Amino acid sequence: MGLLEVNDLRRTFGGIVALDGVTLDVERGETNVIIGPNGAGKTTLFNCITGYHMPDSGTVVFDGENITRKRDYEVARMGVRRTFQEVDVFDELTVAENISLGAFQTEPRELMDLLDLMDIRHKRGESLTLFERKRVALSLAADGQLLLLDEVFSGLNPAEKPAMIEYLNTLAREKTLMLIEHDIETAFDLADRVIVLSQGSVLGQGTPEAIKNDDRIQQEYLGEMAL
Numbered sequence: 001m002g003l004l005e006v007n008d009l010r011r012t013f014g015g016i017v018a019l020d021g022v023t024l025d026v027e028r029g030e031t032n033v034i035i036g037p038n039g040a041g042k043t044t045l046f047n048c049i050t051g052y053h054m055p056d057s058g059t060v061v062f063d064g065e066n067i068t069r070k071r072d073y074e075v076a077r078m079g080v081r082r083t084f085q086e087v088d089v090f091d092e093l094t095v096a097e098n099i100s101l102g103a104f105q106t107e108p109r110e111l112m113d114l115l116d117l118m119d120i121r122h123k124r125g126e127s128l129t130l131f132e133r134k135r136v137a138l139s140l141a142a143d144g145q146l147l148l149l150d151e152v153f154s155g156l157n158p159a160e161k162p163a164m165i166e167y168l169n170t171l172a173r174e175k176t177l178m179l180i181e182h183d184i185e186t187a188f189d190l191a192d193r194v195i196v197l198s199q200g201s202v203l204g205q206g207t208p209e210a211i212k213n214d215d216r217i218q219q220e221y222l223g224e225m226a227l
Protein backbone atom coordinates (compact mmCIF):
# COMPACT_ATOMS: atom_id res chain seq x y z
CA MET A 1 0.00 0.00 0.00
CA GLY A 2 1.24 3.51 -0.81
CA LEU A 3 1.95 6.05 1.93
CA LEU A 4 -0.69 8.29 0.32
CA GLU A 5 -3.66 7.18 -1.74
CA VAL A 6 -5.94 9.74 -3.34
CA ASN A 7 -9.04 8.26 -4.87
CA ASP A 8 -11.52 10.02 -7.18
CA LEU A 9 -11.14 13.40 -5.47
CA ARG A 10 -13.54 16.09 -6.59
CA ARG A 11 -13.68 19.72 -5.49
CA THR A 12 -15.76 22.51 -6.97
CA PHE A 13 -15.94 26.23 -6.29
CA GLY A 14 -19.39 27.33 -7.42
CA GLY A 15 -19.44 26.39 -11.08
CA ILE A 16 -15.69 25.80 -11.31
CA VAL A 17 -14.52 22.20 -11.17
CA ALA A 18 -11.03 22.48 -9.63
CA LEU A 19 -10.53 18.73 -9.11
CA ASP A 20 -12.46 16.37 -11.33
CA GLY A 21 -11.88 12.84 -10.05
CA VAL A 22 -8.19 12.85 -9.13
CA THR A 23 -6.71 9.42 -8.39
CA LEU A 24 -3.01 8.95 -7.59
CA ASP A 25 -0.72 7.23 -5.14
CA VAL A 26 2.59 8.06 -3.50
CA GLU A 27 4.96 5.35 -2.31
CA ARG A 28 6.93 5.78 0.90
CA GLY A 29 10.30 7.41 0.19
CA GLU A 30 9.39 8.61 -3.30
CA THR A 31 9.55 12.12 -4.71
CA ASN A 32 6.53 12.95 -6.84
CA VAL A 33 6.49 16.24 -8.74
CA ILE A 34 3.20 17.73 -9.89
CA ILE A 35 3.24 19.74 -13.09
CA GLY A 36 0.40 21.29 -15.02
CA PRO A 37 -0.78 24.61 -16.45
CA ASN A 38 -2.13 27.49 -14.36
CA GLY A 39 -5.49 26.59 -12.89
CA ALA A 40 -4.94 22.83 -13.31
CA GLY A 41 -5.84 22.22 -9.66
CA LYS A 42 -2.37 21.68 -8.18
CA THR A 43 -2.79 23.90 -5.14
CA THR A 44 -6.37 22.71 -4.61
CA LEU A 45 -5.05 19.14 -4.56
CA PHE A 46 -2.55 20.10 -1.82
CA ASN A 47 -5.35 21.91 0.04
CA CYS A 48 -7.62 18.86 -0.09
CA ILE A 49 -4.88 16.44 1.01
CA THR A 50 -3.89 18.64 3.95
CA GLY A 51 -7.37 19.48 5.23
CA TYR A 52 -7.38 23.18 4.24
CA HIS A 53 -10.29 22.45 1.93
CA MET A 54 -12.81 19.66 2.19
CA PRO A 55 -13.31 17.79 -1.08
CA ASP A 56 -16.88 17.38 -2.35
CA SER A 57 -16.26 13.66 -2.76
CA GLY A 58 -13.48 11.10 -2.97
CA THR A 59 -11.01 9.92 -0.37
CA VAL A 60 -7.52 10.64 0.92
CA VAL A 61 -5.80 7.82 2.81
CA PHE A 62 -2.48 8.48 4.58
CA ASP A 63 -0.49 5.60 6.05
CA GLY A 64 -3.59 3.40 5.97
CA GLU A 65 -5.84 5.94 7.69
CA ASN A 66 -8.70 7.81 6.04
CA ILE A 67 -7.89 11.51 6.55
CA THR A 68 -10.41 12.92 4.07
CA ARG A 69 -12.53 14.80 6.61
CA LYS A 70 -9.78 15.66 9.07
CA ARG A 71 -8.89 19.28 9.79
CA ASP A 72 -5.56 20.81 8.78
CA TYR A 73 -4.02 20.67 12.27
CA GLU A 74 -4.99 17.00 12.68
CA VAL A 75 -3.49 16.09 9.32
CA ALA A 76 -0.31 18.01 10.22
CA ARG A 77 -0.02 16.17 13.52
CA MET A 78 -0.28 12.87 11.70
CA GLY A 79 2.83 13.81 9.71
CA VAL A 80 1.56 15.45 6.52
CA ARG A 81 3.21 18.88 6.31
CA ARG A 82 3.29 21.56 3.69
CA THR A 83 4.94 24.75 2.67
CA PHE A 84 3.14 27.59 0.93
CA GLN A 85 4.07 29.79 -2.02
CA GLU A 86 3.83 32.72 0.41
CA VAL A 87 6.31 31.63 3.05
CA ASP A 88 4.84 31.56 6.54
CA VAL A 89 7.33 32.55 9.27
CA PHE A 90 6.64 34.60 12.40
CA ASP A 91 8.51 37.87 11.85
CA GLU A 92 8.86 38.79 15.52
CA LEU A 93 10.34 35.41 16.50
CA THR A 94 13.85 34.10 15.94
CA VAL A 95 14.55 31.14 13.68
CA ALA A 96 15.00 28.89 16.73
CA GLU A 97 11.74 30.13 18.26
CA ASN A 98 9.85 29.63 15.00
CA ILE A 99 11.09 26.06 14.85
CA SER A 100 10.51 25.24 18.50
CA LEU A 101 6.95 26.48 18.13
CA GLY A 102 6.16 24.46 15.02
CA ALA A 103 7.99 21.18 15.63
CA PHE A 104 6.40 18.48 17.71
CA GLN A 105 7.87 15.24 16.39
CA THR A 106 11.56 16.09 15.95
CA GLU A 107 14.15 17.90 18.04
CA PRO A 108 14.37 21.53 16.78
CA ARG A 109 18.14 21.27 16.63
CA GLU A 110 17.93 18.29 14.28
CA LEU A 111 15.58 20.22 11.98
CA MET A 112 17.85 23.27 12.01
CA ASP A 113 20.87 21.11 11.20
CA LEU A 114 19.11 19.62 8.18
CA LEU A 115 18.62 23.04 6.59
CA ASP A 116 21.83 24.72 7.86
CA LEU A 117 19.97 27.06 10.17
CA MET A 118 22.09 26.78 13.31
CA ASP A 119 24.28 29.76 12.36
CA ILE A 120 21.25 31.99 11.94
CA ARG A 121 19.15 30.59 14.78
CA HIS A 122 19.11 33.94 16.62
CA LYS A 123 18.03 35.96 13.59
CA ARG A 124 14.46 37.25 13.72
CA GLY A 125 11.96 36.31 11.03
CA GLU A 126 11.67 39.87 9.76
CA SER A 127 15.37 40.07 8.88
CA LEU A 128 15.60 36.77 7.00
CA THR A 129 16.19 36.61 3.25
CA LEU A 130 13.62 34.73 1.17
CA PHE A 131 15.98 31.77 0.89
CA GLU A 132 16.39 31.67 4.66
CA ARG A 133 12.63 31.94 5.18
CA LYS A 134 12.10 29.08 2.77
CA ARG A 135 14.61 26.96 4.69
CA VAL A 136 12.79 27.68 7.96
CA ALA A 137 9.52 26.60 6.34
CA LEU A 138 11.17 23.49 4.90
CA SER A 139 12.70 22.53 8.23
CA LEU A 140 9.27 22.74 9.83
CA ALA A 141 7.81 20.60 7.07
CA ALA A 142 10.64 18.12 7.70
CA ASP A 143 9.09 17.47 11.12
CA GLY A 144 6.57 15.30 9.22
CA GLN A 145 6.86 12.22 7.00
CA LEU A 146 5.05 13.41 3.88
CA LEU A 147 6.12 16.88 2.75
CA LEU A 148 3.98 18.84 0.28
CA LEU A 149 6.09 21.65 -1.10
CA ASP A 150 4.61 24.40 -3.24
CA GLU A 151 7.04 26.07 -5.68
CA VAL A 152 10.13 25.96 -3.48
CA PHE A 153 12.30 27.61 -6.13
CA SER A 154 10.16 30.65 -6.86
CA GLY A 155 11.94 33.91 -6.12
CA LEU A 156 15.34 32.30 -5.54
CA ASN A 157 18.35 33.65 -7.40
CA PRO A 158 20.43 31.41 -9.70
CA ALA A 159 23.09 30.84 -7.03
CA GLU A 160 20.50 29.69 -4.48
CA LYS A 161 18.77 27.18 -6.74
CA PRO A 162 21.51 24.49 -6.68
CA ALA A 163 21.70 24.84 -2.90
CA MET A 164 17.94 24.31 -2.69
CA ILE A 165 18.26 21.20 -4.88
CA GLU A 166 20.85 19.86 -2.41
CA TYR A 167 18.48 20.48 0.50
CA LEU A 168 15.66 18.69 -1.33
CA ASN A 169 17.97 15.75 -2.03
CA THR A 170 18.85 15.60 1.65
CA LEU A 171 15.19 15.63 2.64
CA ALA A 172 14.34 13.04 -0.02
CA ARG A 173 16.71 10.55 1.58
CA GLU A 174 14.56 10.46 4.72
CA LYS A 175 11.13 11.71 3.71
CA THR A 176 8.43 11.32 1.11
CA LEU A 177 8.05 14.43 -1.03
CA MET A 178 5.37 15.91 -3.26
CA LEU A 179 6.34 19.08 -5.05
CA ILE A 180 4.47 21.52 -7.24
CA GLU A 181 6.93 22.82 -9.81
CA HIS A 182 6.39 25.05 -12.82
CA ASP A 183 9.80 24.54 -14.37
CA ILE A 184 9.49 21.30 -16.32
CA GLU A 185 13.23 20.55 -16.51
CA THR A 186 13.60 20.93 -12.76
CA ALA A 187 10.51 18.79 -12.21
CA PHE A 188 11.86 15.97 -14.36
CA ASP A 189 15.28 16.16 -12.67
CA LEU A 190 13.91 15.88 -9.15
CA ALA A 191 11.11 13.39 -9.65
CA ASP A 192 10.98 9.65 -9.13
CA ARG A 193 7.51 10.04 -10.63
CA VAL A 194 5.80 12.97 -12.28
CA ILE A 195 2.09 13.73 -11.94
CA VAL A 196 0.58 15.71 -14.81
CA LEU A 197 -2.56 17.59 -13.85
CA SER A 198 -4.71 19.39 -16.38
CA GLN A 199 -8.16 20.89 -15.87
CA GLY A 200 -8.61 19.07 -12.59
CA SER A 201 -7.70 15.63 -13.96
CA VAL A 202 -4.59 13.47 -13.86
CA LEU A 203 -3.30 13.11 -17.42
CA GLY A 204 -0.68 10.69 -16.16
CA GLN A 205 1.55 9.61 -13.28
CA GLY A 206 4.82 7.87 -14.05
CA THR A 207 8.59 8.05 -14.23
CA PRO A 208 9.97 11.07 -16.09
CA GLU A 209 10.82 8.74 -19.00
CA ALA A 210 7.32 7.30 -19.13
CA ILE A 211 5.75 10.76 -19.00
CA LYS A 212 8.03 12.10 -21.76
CA ASN A 213 7.12 9.14 -23.95
CA ASP A 214 3.38 9.34 -23.36
CA ASP A 215 1.84 10.47 -26.65
CA ARG A 216 -1.31 11.86 -25.09
CA ILE A 217 0.63 13.98 -22.59
CA GLN A 218 2.93 15.14 -25.36
CA GLN A 219 -0.03 16.27 -27.42
CA GLU A 220 -2.06 17.81 -24.65
CA TYR A 221 0.60 19.42 -22.54
CA LEU A 222 4.30 18.86 -23.13
CA GLY A 223 4.34 19.23 -26.91
CA GLU A 224 4.90 22.93 -27.03
CA MET A 225 7.64 22.68 -24.40
CA ALA A 226 9.90 20.75 -26.78
CA LEU A 227 11.34 18.15 -24.41
Ligand SMILES: Nc1ncnc2c1ncn2[C@@H]1O[C@H](COP(=O)(O)OP(=O)(O)OP(=O)(O)O)[C@@H](O)[C@H]1O
Pocket residue numbers: 013016017018036037038039040041042043044045
Ligand atom coordinates in the same frame (compact mmCIF):
# COMPACT_ATOMS: atom_id res chain seq x y z
N1 LIG B 1 -10.86 29.53 -3.15
C1 LIG B 1 -11.24 29.48 -4.43
N2 LIG B 1 -12.37 30.06 -4.85
C2 LIG B 1 -12.77 29.98 -6.14
N3 LIG B 1 -12.10 29.34 -7.11
C3 LIG B 1 -10.94 28.75 -6.76
C4 LIG B 1 -10.45 28.79 -5.41
N4 LIG B 1 -9.29 28.10 -5.38
C5 LIG B 1 -9.05 27.67 -6.63
N5 LIG B 1 -10.05 28.04 -7.45
C6 LIG B 1 -10.15 27.75 -8.89
O1 LIG B 1 -9.90 26.36 -9.04
C7 LIG B 1 -9.11 26.13 -10.21
C8 LIG B 1 -7.84 25.41 -9.80
O2 LIG B 1 -7.03 26.35 -9.07
P1 LIG B 1 -5.64 25.97 -8.41
O3 LIG B 1 -5.15 27.19 -7.70
O4 LIG B 1 -5.78 24.72 -7.63
O5 LIG B 1 -4.74 25.67 -9.70
P2 LIG B 1 -3.15 25.58 -9.81
O6 LIG B 1 -2.88 24.45 -10.73
O7 LIG B 1 -2.55 25.53 -8.45
O8 LIG B 1 -2.81 26.95 -10.52
P3 LIG B 1 -1.45 27.85 -10.45
O9 LIG B 1 -0.41 27.08 -11.18
O10 LIG B 1 -1.85 29.10 -11.16
O11 LIG B 1 -1.14 28.08 -8.99
C9 LIG B 1 -8.88 27.48 -10.86
O12 LIG B 1 -9.87 27.68 -11.85
C10 LIG B 1 -9.08 28.45 -9.72
O13 LIG B 1 -9.54 29.70 -10.18
